[in-house]
Amino acid sequence: MNWKKFxxxxxxAFVFLFVFGFxxxxxxxxxxxxxxxxxxxxxxxxxxxxxxxxxxxxxxAFFLTMLYACFVSGGxxxxxxxxxxxxxxxxxGVNLISFAVQPLTTKILWGWILGDLIQFAIAGAIxxxxxxxxxTATS
Amino acid sequence: MKRFxxxxxxAFIFIFFWGWVYNGVxxxxxxxxxxxxxRPREEMMGLFHWIVIxxxxxxxxxxxxxxxxxAGGGIAAGVRLGIMLEILAISxxxxxxxxxxxxAKLLVLISIGGFIEMIVTGVIVGAIYKPKSTRTx
Numbered sequence: 001m002n003w004k005k006f007x008x009x010x011x012x013a014f015v016f017l018f019v020f021g022f023x024x025x026x027x028x029x030x031x032x033x034x035x036x037x038x039x040x041x042x043x044x045x046x047x048x049x050x051x052x053x054x055x056x057x058x059x060x061a062f063f064l065t066m067l068y069a070c071f072v073s074g075g076x077x078x079x080x081x082x083x084x085x086x087x088x089x090x091x092x093g094v095n096l097i098s099f100a101v102q103p104l105t106t107k108i109l110w111g112w113i114l115g116d117l118i119q120f121a122i123a124g125a126i127x128x129x130x131x132x133x134x135x136t137a138t139s
Numbered sequence: 140m141k142r143f144x145x146x147x148x149x150a151f152i153f154i155f156f157w158g159w160v161y162n163g164v165x166x167x168x169x170x171x172x173x174x175x176x177x178r179p180r181e182e183m184m185g186l187f188h189w190i191v192i193x194x195x196x197x198x199x200x201x202x203x204x205x206x207x208x209x210a211g212g213g214i215a216a217g218v219r220l221g222i223m224l225e226i227l228a229i230s231x232x233x234x235x236x237x238x239x240x241x242x243a244k245l246l247v248l249i250s251i252g253g254f255i256e257m258i259v260t261g262v263i264v265g266a267i268y269k270p271k272s273t274r275t276x
Binding site for chain 2: 021038039040041045046049050051052053055056057058059060063064066067070071072082083086087089090091092093094095096097099100101102103
C-alpha cells in the first residue's frame with residue numbers, strides 16, 4: 001500500500017465529505033429537517049456534540065479510502081465511483097430502515113438517499129483518482 | 140450468478156432474523172427509553188415493508204461489493220469487508236449522535252450488534268459466493 005497517496009486521498013475525501021455534508025444536509029435540507037424538530041438536538045446542544053460530527057466524517061473518509069485500497073486500488077476514478085455507489089446503497093438500506101422506525105418525512109428520506117448516492121459516488125471517484133497513480137508503488 | 144443469488148438470500152435471511160432478535164427483542168427495553176424518537180408501534184408495523192426492503196438492499200449491496208472486489212478471498216475476505224462496512228456505519232452513527240438526541244448507550248449497543256451482524260454476514264457470503272476461477276469441479 002502506498003501510504004503517502006493513501007493519506008492524500010483520505011484527506012481529500014474527508015474535506016469533500018465534510019463540505020458536501022454541510023451544504024447538502026446542513027443547508028439545502030435545513031428546512032426539511034426543521035419539520036421534525038423533536039428528532040434533532042437543539043442548536044446549542046448540537047454545537048457541544050460537533051466533535052462527533054467531525055470524528056464521524058474522519059472515520060468515514062478513512063475507511064472509504066481503506067475499502068478502496070483493499071478493493072480495486074488500481075481501478076481509478078470509475079472503480080472508485082462504483083465502489084462509492086455500492087457503499088451508498090448500504091446506507092440507503094439503513095435510511096429505509098430509519099424511515100420505518102423513526103417519524104421522518106418522505107422528503108427527508110429521499111433527500112438522504114439522493115445525498116448519500118451523490119456524496120459517496122464523488123468521494124469514491126476522488127479517492128480513485130488520487131490513489132490510482134500511486135497504487136503500484138510500495139512504501 | 141446462482142451463488143450470488145444464494146449468498147444474497149442467505150445474507151438477507153440472517154440480517155432479517157438478527158435484526159429482529161437483537162434490536163426487536165434483546166434491545167427492546169433500551170429502545171423504549173428513547174421512545175419519543177421512534178414511531179409508535181402500530182405506525183411502524185404499517186411501514187414494516189420498508190424495513191424488509193432496507194435489509195434486502197443492505198444484503199444485496201454487501202454481496203455486490205464482495206463479488207466486485209473481495210471474491211476469491213473466501214471467509215476471511217468476507218469478514219474483512221464486514222468489519223470495514225460496519226466501521227463506516229459507526230462513522231455515520233457518530234454524525235447521527237451529533238445531530239439527534241439518541242442516548243450514547245443505545246448507539247453503542249446498536250454498533251456492537253452491527254459488528255456481529257456484518258461479521259457473520261461476511262462469513263456467510265464468503266462461504267457461499269466463489270468466483271468461477273476458484274470453484275472446484
